[in-house]
Every structure is written in C-alpha cells, then in structure tokens.
Amino acid sequence: MLNQPSKYQVFIVEDHLAMRKAYAALIEREPNLEICGLAATAAEALQKIPECKPDIALIDVSLDGVSGIELIEQLQSLYPELLTLIISGHEESFYAQKALQAGARGYVMKQRVQLISQAIQDVLNGKIYLSTQMKKSIFG
Amino acid sequence: MIDNNPLLPKKLPKSNLQDSNIGRLSADENRPDNNTADAVVLTLAAHLAEAQEIERRHLARALHDEVGQNVTAIAFTLDFIQSQLDEPDLPIDLVRTHLKETLDLAEQTTDRIRQIVADLRPPMLDDYGLIEALDWYADHLAQITGLEITVQQTYFAPRLPTAVESMLFRIAQEALTNIVNHAQAQSASITVEAKASTIRLTIADNGLGFEVDQPAASPARFGLLTMVERAKAINGRCTIESQRNQGTRIIVEVPR
Numbered sequence: 001m002l003n004q005p006s007k008y009q010v011f012i013v014e015d016h017l018a019m020r021k022a023y024a025a026l027i028e029r030e031p032n033l034e035i036c037g038l039a040a041t042a043a044e045a046l047q048k049i050p051e052c053k054p055d056i057a058l059i060d061v062s063l064d065g066v067s068g069i070e071l072i073e074q075l076q077s078l079y080p081e082l083l084t085l086i087i088s089g090h091e092e093s094f095y096a097q098k099a100l101q102a103g104a105r106g107y108v109m110k111q112r113v114q115l116i117s118q119a120i121q122d123v124l125n126g127k128i129y130l131s132t133q134m135k136k137s138i139f140g
Numbered sequence: 141m142i143d144n145n146p147l148l149p150k151k152l153p154k155s156n157l158q159d160s161n162i163g164r165l166s167a168d169e170n171r172p173d174n175n176t177a178d179a180v181v182l183t184l185a186a187h188l189a190e191a192q193e194i195e196r197r198h199l200a201r202a203l204h205d206e207v208g209q210n211v212t213a214i215a216f217t218l219d220f221i222q223s224q225l226d227e228p229d230l231p232i233d234l235v236r237t238h239l240k241e242t243l244d245l246a247e248q249t250t251d252r253i254r255q256i257v258a259d260l261r262p263p264m265l266d267d268y269g270l271i272e273a274l275d276w277y278a279d280h281l282a283q284i285t286g287l288e289i290t291v292q293q294t295y296f297a298p299r300l301p302t303a304v305e306s307m308l309f310r311i312a313q314e315a316l317t318n319i320v321n322h323a324q325a326q327s328a329s330i331t332v333e334a335k336a337s338t339i340r341l342t343i344a345d346n347g348l349g350f351e352v353d354q355p356a357a358s359p360a361r362f363g364l365l366t367m368v369e370r371a372k373a374i375n376g377r378c379t380i381e382s383q384r385n386q387g388t389r390i391i392v393e394v395p396r
Contacts, residue, residue, distance in 0.1 A: 091264070
C-alpha cells in the first residue's frame with residue numbers, strides 16, 4: 001500500500017458558526033489540507049492549538065474580546081513557526097498592515113471566496129498573501 | 141446631549157486660544173442676544189432633525205436598493221440553478237455562468253455592506269482609537285478626492301473616552317467634508333495635540349475661507365454650528381477661524 005502524502009493541518013478561528021462551517025467546507029475540498037480544529041474565540045484557540053499542532057491558522061480579524069490581530073501577536077510569541085492568515089471583512093488598506101506587523105503571513109477578504117484557498121496555499125508555500133492592490137500599496 | 145456623563149471629562153476652563161483678528165465663531169464668543177440665540181437653536185435643531193432624516197433615508201435606500209435587491213437576485217439565481225440540477229441534460233455551461241454571476245454579486249454586496257458599515261462607524265475607531273482612525277480616514281479621503289491631507293499628533297495616553305473619540309472623529313469628518321465640498325483647497329491638515337489638561341484637535345485648510353459673520357440661517361453655517369454643538373456635547377469648545385482667501389481653521393479643545 002502506498003503511503004498517503006501527509007496533509008497540512010489547518011486551524012480556524014472564527015466567531016460566526018456559519019462562517020466556520022463554510023471555511024471548513026472550503027478547506028476540506030483541497031486535497032492537501034485537513035481541518036485539525038475550530039475555535040470561536042481567542043481563548044478557545046489558545047487552549048486547542050497546542051493539542052492539534054496546526055501548520056496554519058486562519059483567523060478572523062474581529063473576535064469577541066481579544067481581536068484576531070492580538071491573537072496573532074500571542075501566537076507568534078508562543079509558536080513562532082505557526083503560519084497565520086487573517087480573514088477579514090474590514091478595510092484591507094488599514095488592517096492588512098496591522099496584521100502583517102503582528103506576524104500574519106497574509107490577509108484575505110472574506111468576500112473573496114474564490115481566493116481563500118489560494119491564500120492558504122500561498123502562505124503554506126512561504127509567500128505573503130495580499131490583494132494585488134495592497135501589495136502595490138505596501139511594496140510598491 | 142451627553143452632559144453629566146461620568147465617562148466624559150469635566151468642563152473645559154476658559155479659552156486659552158490666542159486672540160487674533162481672524163473671524164471667529166465659537167460656542168462662547170460672538171454670542172447672540174437671547175432671542176437670536178433661541179432662533180438659532182431652533183433652526184439648528186430643525187436642521188439636525190432634517191440631517192438625521194436624510195441620513196436614515198440614505199441608509200434605508202442603500203440597504204433596500206443595493207443590499208436587499210442583490211440578495212434577492214442571488215436567491216433567484218440559486219433557485220434557478222437548483223431547478224436545473226433535475227434536468228436530464230444538465231446545461232452545465234449555463235449553470236457555471238449563473239454561478240459565476242452569483243459569486244460576483246455576493247462579492248459586490250459584501251463590499252457595499254463594508255462601505256456602509258465603515259461610513260456609519262469605522263471599526264478602527266473602536267479597535268485602535270482616534271489617531272489611527274483619523275489617519276485612515278485622511279488617507280481614504282485623499283485617495284478619493286486628490287486633496288493632500290496630513291495628520292500630525294503628539295502622543296498621549298490613555299485613550300480618550302469612547303464618546304469623546306467618536307465626537308472628535310465626527311467633527312474632523314464633517315470639517316474635511318466641508319473642505320472637499322466648499323473650500324477649493326489644495327491641502328488640509330489634522331493636528332491632535334496633547335496639552336497638560338486638554339486635547340486640541342485642529343483641522344486647517346488653505347482654501348477659499350469665508351466670512352464667519354454670515355447670517356446664522358445660511359446653509360454653510362449649519363455645518364459649523366453642528367461642530368460647535370458636538371464639541372459642547374463632550375464638554376469641549378469649538379472655535380472656527382476663517383477669512384476670505386486665507387483658509388479656515390477649526391479648533392476643538394476637550395478636557396483630558
């Protein structure tokens with residue numbers, strides 16, 4: 001029997017149940033990705049992440065209490081190897097820079113459904129994921 | 141009015157703004173007599189009520205005509221696609237085209253909702269405070285209008301109460317809107333300075349300027365009076381300095 005190639009483990013932090021399910025469905029369609037855990041709050045994420053040891057965490061920018069960007073700062077100090085990608089409904093021109101400064105490897109708008117999988121793959125491949133417009137604005 | 145709110149700072153002491161020959165309008169100075177003041181307050185109240193109604197109408201129209209109609213169109217298209225799934229010869233290209241259109245429409249709709257929400261209350265005002273929100277708004281407005289806008293500040297901590305931050309942001313937003321609509325300015329500046337007992341917000345431009353003594357009932361005056369009233373609501377003071385062809389400075393001082 002051939003060995004199955006191991007899949008990247010993905011953790012999702014999103015306070016909206018329907019959105020958590022939608023992201024999970026989107027990720028499960030990708031042959032090299034697997035959901036290892038879900039959380040609705042930063043506290044829940046900090047509790048579960050050490051158990052499931054994800055390769056990448058998708059984090060909503062707006063969470064109840066501790067924000068997604070604050071969560072990334074905490075995760076970076078605890079698990080510097082963990083890749084993080086912000087999923088957001090907020091203004092990219094403002095929040096993307098904050099996310100990158102906190103240690104995120106990318107910022108993708110929630111409504112760009114077709115780009116979320118691409119963003120995950122790019123970050124897993126060592127790239128920074130931003131919209132074309134934002135890349136121009138930050139990197140020239 | 142938010143008077144006596146324990147979350148707000150105490151009332152501001154007497155003005156420490158420098159005297160000048162520039163035309164000036166404020167809550168304390170150039171005070172009209174009682175009858176005129178009553179008329180101004182009544183007119184201002186009517187103007188504010190009308191402005192609120194216009195804002196609600198605008199929001200209702202945006203939600204109904206843009207967001208609501210788009211969601212309805214998405215539901216119709218999804219219903220059509222579902223009906224096609226039972227067809228013996230599934231028209232896959234047609235389904236694909238309709239799905240693509242539906243996704244595009246969903247993206248447009250969420251973009252529009254984000255714009256509406258940001259107009260109502262920019263999320264960065266809550267998340268990062270007044271300075272960051274002003275910085276973002278100045279950038280945003282500069283990109284749309286081409287007006288050169290600088291934001292300068294002296295650091296201060298802790299953050300001001302939420303009600304004060306909101307009101308200062310609204311005053312700056314209104315002042316910048318006036319500059320864009322009326323001043324014909326090339327550049328504008330927003331300065332936030334921390335003094336020992338006050339925070340001073342100044343919005344200045346190099347535009348046409350105006351006579352601050354123009355009649356109280358004139359439309360241009362309403363926006364200025366609204367700023368003065370907003371400042372008073374947070375126990376602050378708003379002073380408007382302007383002269384023809386010498387630009388305008390709006391100075392708001394609130395206690396820390």
